[in-house]
Amino acid sequence: MSVLVYAETENGTFRKNAFEVASYASQLAASLGVEAVAVAINADHPEALGAYGIGRVLQVSEDRLKTFNARATAAVLKQAVSQAGARIVVTSSSTDAKYAASILAGLLKAGYVNNVVSLPEPGESLVVRRTAFSNKAFAYTELLGDVSIIGVSNNAFGVVENPVNAAAEAFAPALADADFGVKPVSVDKASDKVTIADAEIVVSGGRGLKGPENWGMIEELAGVLGAATACSKPVSDLGWRPHSEHVGQTGKPVASNLYIAIGISGAIQHLAGVNASKTKVVINTDPEAPFFKAADYGVVGDAFQVVPELIEKLKEFKAQNG
């Protein structure tokens, strides 16, 4: 019996969420008194997971997985579950992890819950707390069956250092041609930008910014904070920003530490997608904007004045605080 964790990589390096799910898995394994085992695909330094309490890494080297492939990843994980005798699989809530985990759940006939925000409650059965109803509520969900999959909500648990020695062992699962039935052709992605899924801080703009030409200051603010940029739905519908930046109930979920909403009214469908963020700041000219009721800090003011000034002040702050 063990807890297996899928530690995602990109170009040989672990993604930030890999360390968070590794931390979660090693604490879960410790509480159950079992081993935490990671699966790492094409990782240059699998032993890096040792810093987060993972003592054993199944290291997969597979050229066909240099680009992500969900079904093949699910096939790898399924075989790793047998290899490690795992009863619980832990994954992140990244787009890729959710994609692969849903297939894995079908292959294993396993219960799967995502958006999980805490470790299971102590007890006989496996009960986790997760967000549901688009962040408007929490559900306590019991996982049934022989194997269960827990998808940890981004930033919900945090990265917890707990250094141990990680032993990497080569693991060569069998993959069939059918596992590669969906073929990646091309990727369109800004490689130098923080993604919403990985970001600790997200700077988001709404229709109050009037037009795409005004996004320079949003990008700059994000740059100063090392943040990802996001937007409200109408902004992506109007083509001011790419669809991948649309957040909310019908867009991407945001679970950052800090969410800064600029010129966004705070419609219920928008809030549904961003309420999981820990601290929310609103900048809006209208003191009656509903977002003020959902925010921690607010500035009633014109974005075109507030944002440039905030950028300058943050630069000074960063210069002093490193």
Next chain:
Amino acid sequence: MKILVCISNVPDTTSKINFTADQTAFDTTGVQYVINPNDEFGLTRAMWMKEKQGALVHVATVGGPAVEPTLRKALAIGADEGIRIDAEPTDGLFVARQLAEVVKNGGYDLVIAGRESIDYNGGMVPGMMAAMLEMNFVNTCISLEVDGDKATAIREIDGGRETLETRLPLIIGGQKGLVEESDLRIPNMRGIMMARQKKLTVVPALDAAHGSRDLRFEKPAPRGPVKLVDADNLDELIELLHKEAKVI
């Protein structure tokens, strides 16, 4: 081409979320149900395939009799036939197994489901179905073109998009982008009249395993009032974010 659109029946996006007094179930009092938005985009995409490529479009929902108005709405929008699998949709694994059976028996070439249901946010049914049926699967799908048995899809990835090629039979987990908001259709009178005549088959559920069970629900703790900072005093905001919230 034979298409199945899987429709999840969900509370309207503006619904207030409340639970029964013992916190064990969603309180449906006064709640309007709608076609899950992610599925509505997929249904509209299927309508285009019906109109341009002569596809036959069926819609299926796992649920009790109360979901029939939602299925009728899908028929009024233009789907040819409806299937209701008569069982409470308690969890994703159970629902996926029911739908997989419909897919297997119906010989569908393309199954359009949504990325997630906006109520329980499972995000699992289409992937589970794909695994059970050993079908190709594209999740978070924002564009789909089918030509013969070849399909080109675009999926949303964190920070961008990825173009994929695959073959039918195929399952997608769709979302906005498959069609735009402005392309969505409101059923007209004629559609509503015609929907009444369309076939809506009720099939009994299979005995299938459950993967999870929601034991109880809880609403987030009410938050304190927003702290307003003067627009002329942004240093205070930075101070609060640094010292109080500790996020910068």
